[in-house]
Amino acid sequence: MTLLLFGDQLGPQFHSGHDEIVMIESAAALRRKPYHRQKLHLVLSGMRHLAAEFPGRITLVRANGYREAIRELDRPLVAYQPGSAAAHRMLLDLGVEVLPTPAFALSREEFSAWAGTRERFLMEDFYRYQRTRFDVLMEGEKPVGGRWNFDTDNREPPPKRGLLGVPAPWWPEEDEIDAQVRADLDAMDLPAVGRDGPRRFAITREEALKALGVFLRDRLPHFGPHEDAVLTKDWTMAHSLLSVPLNHGLLHPLEVVYAAEDAYRDGAAPLASVEGFVRQVLGWREYVWHLYWHLGPEYQRRNGFRATAALPSWWAELRPATVRAACLRTALEGVRDHGWVHHIQRLMVLGNHALQRGYDPAALNDWFVTSFVDGFPWVMPVNVIGMSQHADGGVIATKPYLSGGAYLNRMTDHCATCWFDPKRRTGERACPFTAGYWAWLDRHEAQVSGNHRMRRAVQGLRRISELDEVRARERDREIF
Ligand SMILES: Cc1cc2nc3c(=O)[nH]c(=O)nc-3n(C[C@H](O)[C@H](O)[C@H](O)COP(=O)(O)OP(=O)(O)OC[C@H]3O[C@@H](n4cnc5c(N)ncnc54)[C@H](O)[C@@H]3O)c2cc1C
Numbered sequence: 001m002t003l004l005l006f007g008d009q010l011g012p013q014f015h016s017g018h019d020e021i022v023m024i025e026s027a028a029a030l031r032r033k034p035y036h037r038q039k040l041h042l043v044l045s046g047m048r049h050l051a052a053e054f055p056g057r058i059t060l061v062r063a064n065g066y067r068e069a070i071r072e073l074d075r076p077l078v079a080y081q082p083g084s085a086a087a088h089r090m091l092l093d094l095g096v097e098v099l100p101t102p103a104f105a106l107s108r109e110e111f112s113a114w115a116g117t118r119e120r121f122l123m124e125d126f127y128r129y130q131r132t133r134f135d136v137l138m139e140g141e142k143p144v145g146g147r148w149n150f151d152t153d154n155r156e157p158p159p160k161r162g163l164l165g166v167p168a169p170w171w172p173e174e175d176e177i178d179a180q181v182r183a184d185l186d187a188m189d190l191p192a193v194g195r196d197g198p199r200r201f202a203i204t205r206e207e208a209l210k211a212l213g214v215f216l217r218d219r220l221p222h223f224g225p226h227e228d229a230v231l232t233k234d235w236t237m238a239h240s241l242l243s244v245p246l247n248h249g250l251l252h253p254l255e256v257v258y259a260a261e262d263a264y265r266d267g268a269a270p271l272a273s274v275e276g277f278v279r280q281v282l283g284w285r286e287y288v289w290h291l292y293w294h295l296g297p298e299y300q301r302r303n304g305f306r307a308t309a310a311l312p313s314w315w316a317e318l319r320p321a322t323v324r325a326a327c328l329r330t331a332l333e334g335v336r337d338h339g340w341v342h343h344i345q346r347l348m349v350l351g352n353h354a355l356q357r358g359y360d361p362a363a364l365n366d367w368f369v370t371s372f373v374d375g376f377p378w379v380m381p382v383n384v385i386g387m388s389q390h391a392d393g394g395v396i397a398t399k400p401y402l403s404g405g406a407y408l409n410r411m412t413d414h415c416a417t418c419w420f421d422p423k424r425r426t427g428e429r430a431c432p433f434t435a436g437y438w439a440w441l442d443r444h445e446a447q448v449s450g451n452h453r454m455r456r457a458v459q460g461l462r463r464i465s466e467l468d469e470v471r472a473r474e475r476d477r478e479i480f
Helices: 027-031 037-053 066-073 085-093 108-115 123-133 176-188 205-223 243-247 253-265 271-299 326-338 343-356 361-371 377-388 405-411 432-448 452-462 467-475
Strands: 002-005 021-026 058-063 077-080 097-099
Touching: 021 027, 021 037, 021 066, 027 037, 027 176, 037 058, 037 176, 058 066, 066 085, 085 097, 085 271, 108 123, 108 271, 123 271, 205 243, 205 253, 205 271, 253 271, 271 377, 326 343, 343 377, 343 405, 343 432, 361 377, 405 432, 432 452, 432 467
Parallel strands: 002 021, 002 077, 021 058, 077 097
Antiparallel strands: none
16 A cells, blocks of 8 residues: 655654655645745755655655645555644545554553543653653663652753853755755745745754764763753754654654663763753653643643733744844744744743733644744644643643743843843833733732742732832833
8 A cells, every 4th residue: 555654754664664655745735824934944855855765665746735636646545643633634534544653652552541531641750651661761660860850950050151062963964955945945935934044954864863873972961951041142052953853753762762871871971961851852752742632622722821912923923123132032033043942942931921921822832833843733732832831721730831030040141131131020121021920920810829839929929019010011011
């Protein structure tokens, strides 16, 4: 039977063992939403590279849309479970046989057995299950080093020197396929956002292995300590930049975590860094995939704080030039220029701003999917609806990831040069994150006061004398 492959199913775990393979380049899919230009590039480049590597075995069909192309193929097709419920429904509608995906370590059945009748899904519980299940960083039944979690070792503030000073990540070299993709995208006149730029992420298996190798050798030893920090002039810090090759199916999560474990056992990387990295790949990544299917489409409509503000155009269209808050401007510039910023910028800057300003969580979820090179429907709901916006009422996290300027001042180097003052909550120079923090608490006090992890914050709110001023100013704030 012919195998139908999607653009995020590019690795050998998908195509080996199949003799006849079809991929569809759908013009309608490229045009459907305002995707980041570099994301469009990666998708086309990845599919075209794979087709060029296996001529005769893999055929790339250019079509207006998937449905039309699948009907025209007019033969029995089999596909692996895709990365969105919409694509899954389409395959079933069109009579395509759907196989379980080989892209994740844990199967759907095993996840369901773990989830059982739970209503709250703590990542830490899932992560420990995964470590044991796949025997990663274990000594018998105990975690190596006697602890499951080295997060407390991994919260160093940013170094004063402005750069982390770790070896550079592996960068790809573009080839003639990339040149053709660029020319085709220019000609298509798509409703894209963000800037075009040199391709920054691995998109073939060979490149993915090189990127992984360089990360393990040069950067994994530094991964942990500054994981939660942000530096204006160091956009990659010690992060792996592996989300693109992982999410395009070019690396298997188990090969990645076993290789990281080997680095620890060979003495090439400290346990805190390796554990931190394993937690991301074997914990968080698997957790968000399984919960996407387990929680279903209703979860994506959750809006516990009734946040309905539309995304402003400077945000949606990635035009940060007028943004004065250095942290927010730097994060939006990163998205504009690379379609990627690291985790803390996504969570503590972009997500935090969106929460404070009451952006509609579903619209924000879509924005993350389309604006990030590693954004896919399955990866977003738990990260955006759950973690960052707490719109699910606490299914995922025990409290909202809300913070003011003091936190940003401690964990980033932005505030020193920022027009706003992180200590001020009123007046012209009131930091939008500091004032936004109190304004948000004030608006949602009744809802969060029962949460014991928010109690101190709520008590702090009651001690603020100029609350009326904060309230009035933040309601109408236009300058960020
Ligand atoms: C609001 C928000 C939006 C996000 N959007 C995406 C997204 O579109 N695509 C995406 O892959 N990740 C997303 N993440 C998770 C995380 O921020 C990125 O995976 C990471 O920044 C990618 O860079 P990296 O490869 O250098 O990661 P590293 O910091 O090196 O981490 C290693 C790997 O762990 C995995 N990982 C870590 N955290 C998560 C997580 N929370 N969810 C899923 N995988 C995780 C990724 O595969 C990543 O490559 C989001 C997080 C938040 C809070």
